[in-house]
Amino acid sequence: MVRPRLTIYVCQESQQVRDPQHEHEDGDGSSGTFFVYHAVYLEELTAAELMEKLAQLFRVPAQxxxxxxxxGPTGIHVLVSDEMIQNFQDESCFVLDTMKAESNDSYHIILK
Structure with missing residues (x-):
């Protein structure tokens, strides 16, 4: 059995689920919202591999x-590179947001 070099967990922002049975009743103001995450296993640690895995996971063409x-920490969007992926901590969690590209029917993915 081969262990992946990096595992990250992702959840699509639109897949947030609200479950009234898990509401906090102690008055702490918690929303009771939870996320369903998917494990993404990376072997090559490249942006191209991440793009391909996310496309497979959410059933969209990689193109x-x-x-x-x-x-980033101040809300800026930093282009994900191979080097950035190689520096992700194993088992990092991200909520994915999508933004429609201006030029065509493609999308930008934002890891939050």
Missing amino acids: QIQQIYKQ
Whole structure:
């Protein structure tokens, strides 16, 4: 059994689920919202591999994903590169947001 070099967990922002049975009843103001994450296993640690895996996971053609960005600490969008992926911590969690590209029917993915 081969272990992946990097595992990340992703959840699409539109897949947030609200479950009234998990509401907090102690008055702490928590929303009771939870996310369903998917494991993405990377072997090559490249932006191209991440793009391909995300396309497979969400059943869209890889050609429709134009760029992948990571939201930085001040809200800026940083282009995800091979080097950035190689520096992700194993088992990092991201919520994915999509933004329609201006030029065609493709999308940008933002890792939050």
